[in-house]
Amino acid sequence: MSVCLIYFFSFFIFSLLSLFLSFNFMSCDYSIVIEIEMVSINSCSIVMSILLDWMSLLFSGFVLFISSMVVFYSLEYMKGDLSMNRFIMLVAMFVASMLLLIFSPNLISILLGWDGLGLVSYCLVIYYQNVKSYNAGMLTALTNRLGDVAFLMSIAWMLNFGSWNYVYFLDMMNSSFEMDIIVALMLFAGMTKSAQIPFSSWLPAAMAAPTPVSSLVHSSTLVTAGVYLLIRFNFCMGFWVSTVLLFVGSLTMFMAGLGASYEFDLKKIIALSTLSQLGLMMSILSMGGYVLAFYHLLTHALFKALLFMCAGAMIHGMGNKQDIRFMGGMINQMPLTCMFFIICNMSLCGLPFLSGFYSKDLILEVVSMDFLSIYVYTIYFVSTGLTVAYTFRLIYYVVSGDYNFYSFHSVNDLGWVMIKGMVGIIFFVVLMGSLLSWMMLTTPYLICLPFFMKMMTALVVMIGGWVGFELAQFSLGLNSKSFKMIYSTLFFGSMWNMPYLSTYGVNYYPLDIGKEVYGGIDQGWSEYLGGQNFYYSLSGWSKFMQILHENNLKVFLVLAVMWIVFLVLGIF
Structure with a gap:
């Protein structure tokens, strides 16, 4: 417990310091590059570079704040675990790898953080040691290794510039062939780390990890690393890289929303909603809105961390049952947790004046104003409708109706440590969207749209809510076996x-x-x-020859008798 509290206070204090510095750097438009000489031998020096600007400091502040609340939450969630200190140390290594990735302007030091995330995530996914966890961990590790290969190749290509400090070359070399190759490789690496199509299957599988880890992974660390790196490289994205990223990101957003509408595992539904939001970030980034992508990355981190923490409290109270069909009427047993759960879901849908509204509505209106194609416009609004649909379906199953589990239950809100960890984030979920919009967006977005296009978002949200409600009622009307037979084999329900x-x-x-x-x-x-045929043939012939050699006198006598018989027959 003492180790948990030490890490909690350390992360919390450093997060406040980082957030204060980021707002200061933002207002002054200030950046610092610190170079620390590690080793120097005969004029050859190994230098550790650290980049401090508003983006890295703000993101690290969010990562540290969410990590502090997750560590505090783990005090109660992992209380029965025999190796609690090992778990907390793994989480600390995970956060340290992410911070190394955030603050590094150098591809070599980024690789240390990048590989550290992959390695520690494998250790955390297989934390509960069973066959399912081992399979999920191996799938996670091997998929991420594909991206690591592309990362190593981009490091080799950076030798053309004489340095691995990529930030110095983003503006000057953005039209060179070498930089195009590097950005294409970075795109591949980012797609694997952020689970874009066709590398999406590891993200729901990684739910085998403990819920505090899922909360950390899906909000601000592992899956956001690819988005953050591509945000850094956004100035060099050419036409083809942007087109591929737009197509893949929009398709991922649509596929994840469709898959979540057919899923029954609580953690997998929230994981697929993360995948949908990652597709949204990637696609708006490909259209040049890197500030919008970063804005949504930060607001999404807050409500998604709390969403997983609420899900973990529910699962913890229900004796580790994750199927939403066992839930229902949870508002009566866990009113505070369900309140947080609904607020986070509404923020995910973009309910006005919650943090998710400020970034998501702005992205949709920017897409409406900068009209690219009917495909992009349609898939954005359909995906937004699907987000609302699976959210309302989830709330209907979990919160409303009657309790569907054991009659002798112990589901309650008396886990005060977990509640305190969640209370620490809920205020930011409500308020941080507007605060970030004032601080980050120095120039206001002036978006002029016709009335129908302006109201399109509200219309899609209402239609999506109605579809989710109808889908939930329809599935409750069927028994579980027939529903599983009908839907589990569907192309849409299995992530294509x-x-x-x-x-x-x-x-x-x-x-x-x-x-x-x-x-x-x-x-x-x-x-x-082949071999056996040759063996049997040769052995048969050799046995026959052996019989002849062993009985040669008999053979000669028989042949002589036969010769005499034929001779006599010939005479007569």
Whole structure:
């Protein structure tokens, strides 16, 4: 417990310091690059570079603040764990890797943080040691390794510039062929780390980790690392890179919203909503709105962290049951937690004057004003409608109706430590959107739209809420077996078959084909016509020759008798 409190106070104090400095740097338009010489041998020096600007300080402040609340929350959530200190140390290493990535202007030191995130995330996903966790951890680690390969290749290409400090070359070299290659590789790395199509399947699988880890991963650390890196490289994005990122991001946003509407696992629904918001950030970033992408990244981090903490409190009270069909009427047992849960969900939907509204509504209006294509406009508003649909469906299942679990239950709001951890974030969920809009957006966005286009967001939200309510009622009217038979095999409900491609596709199906090949060819026709056939043929002939050699006198006598018989027959 003492280790938890030490880390909690350390993270909290440093987060306040970082936020204060970021607002100061923002108002002064100030940046500092600190170079610390680590080793110097014969004029060859190894230098550690640190970039302090408003973006890195603001993001690190959010990461440290959320981490402090998650560590405090873990005091009660992980209370029965026998290796609590190991868990807290892993979380601290996770946060340290993220901070190294945030503050580094150098690709080599970013790689340390990037790989640190991948390695520690593997250790956290397999924390509960069972087959499901091991499979999820391996899928997470191997998918992220694909991005690490692209990262290493971009480091090799940076040798063309004579330095790995990429921030010095973003403006001057943004039209060179080498920088185009580096940005394309960074795009690939960012897509794997932020789980864009076709690398999306590891994100719901990573839910095997403890809920405090999920809260940290899905709000401000692992999945946001790719978005943050691409925000840094936004000045160099050419036409083709931006087009690919826009298409992939918008498709991911749509796919995740559709998948969450068919999911029943509470944590997976929230994970898919994270994936949807990551697609939103990536697509607006590809259209040049890097400040908007960063703005939504920060507001999303707050309500998504609290959303996972509320889900964790519910799961904790229900004896580790995550299926929303077991829930219902939770507002009667856990009123405070459900209140936080509803506020976060409303912020996710973009309810006016909550933090999510300021960033999400601004992004939708910017997309409406800067009309790119009918595909982009349609998929943005359809995805927003799906977000509201799965949110209302989730609230309907969890909060309303009757309690569907054991009659002897212990679901209550008496976990004061977890409640205090959640109270620390709820005020920021409500207020931080407006505060950031005043601080970050130095020039106000003047968006002039016709009345119908201006009201399009509200219309889509209302339609999405109605669809979610109807979907929840329809599924409750069916028994679970028939519902599972109808929906679990659907193309939409399975993330467009991506989990089958990335898990079954890379291990089960190749192994199954190998078994058939081994049985049908290796031990089948090749044995019949190959080695075994030669063995049986040669051994048969050798046995026959051996019989002849062992009985040569008999053979000669038989041949002599036969010769005499034929001779006599010939005479007569």
